Amino acid sequence: MANRKNKKGKGSSWKKMLVLLIVFVILVGGGYIGYKKYTAYQKYLAEQKQKEEEIRKQKLAEEQKRRELEQAQKQIGDLIAQMRDALKRGKYSLVRELAEKAKKIALAYNLSTDEIDRILREMNLAIAMAQLSKLEKIDDIYAYLPVRNQLKKIPRYPEIASRWDRLWKKTFQNEYTVLLELAEITSKKASEGDSPEINYTLSKSYLKQAKSIVASGKARSDINREKNILDVQSQAYVSNIGRSFQPVNLYR
Structure with missing residues (x-):
């Protein structure tokens, strides 16, 4: 009777150990899978955060560029207005000086210089007309x-x-x-x-x-x-x- 009880006790112990082992394996496996999922999720969150930061920086850079472009356009507009005023007053050296500044800004921001060139041509035409008029008034045929x-x-x-x-x-x-x-x-x-x-x-x-x-x-x-x-x-x-x-x- 005693031997039977011992055998029965030993069998129960092995079963319990097996169950515990299975439970342990399940827990460890589940923990590992959970850990993998957790780390993957954390990596995903980090990547998303990095992307959001890059997008934010890009938007800030674009906004900064837009503000700089608007400022450059305003500066060129002001210089063009000054050029026209100087042209009316016959201040040709000032017109050239202002045109040089305006073109420098325009080239830096890849903006059009058409209006600047148009004013310069108006100035050059005015100079040419004045020089021509002066020559036309010379009556000396020997000249x-x-x-x-x-x-x-x-x-x-x-x-x-x-x-x-x-x-x-x-x-x-x-x-x-x-x-x-x-x-x-x-x-x-x-x-x-x-x-x-x-x-x-x-x-x-x-x-x-x-x-x-x-x-x-x-x-x-x-x-x-x-x-x-x-x-x-x-x-x-x-x-x-x-x-x-x-x-x-x-x-x-």
Whole structure:
């Protein structure tokens, strides 16, 4: 009887141990699974928090950029207003200074410079018109070359193209007239016996240059004046130059 009880007691103990072992395994396994779930959830929360922080920082950066852009646009607008005021007052150096500041800001924020360039063109056109008007008032035909050289420096804007072309042609017409005057003066001196060979040669050269300008289509010819010069040149040659080329014994 005692042995049976002992065997029965031992069997119950093993069963209890087995049950406890199973319970332990279940608890440990469940705890491990729970821990894994917990850590995964915590990782998820951390990632979400990081994403939210990145989004918040991005929004702050975008808002900061937007405010800076608005500030830059306002600064450019103020500078453009100052440029227009300076342009009205003829303060061209100030216009350029303000334009440089405005362009620097515009380029930094990738903003348009069209309005700035438009004002600068208005200024350059105003300067060109003033310079052109000054040259147009010069009546001295002998100033044809300085006028032409200065005209080359003035941009030929469409708004002043016709005036520019007219003055350009006038410089060549004046040059033609000056050459005729010089040809007349030197031919007259030659006919009067004043260094006839030199003045005759000069007169021929001046007339040739004048005719070349006409031939190039840059000036209108004065046929009557050219003919008169040729007549005086012929007279000078016959009177004071031709005889020096005659053989010494021709009339002996």
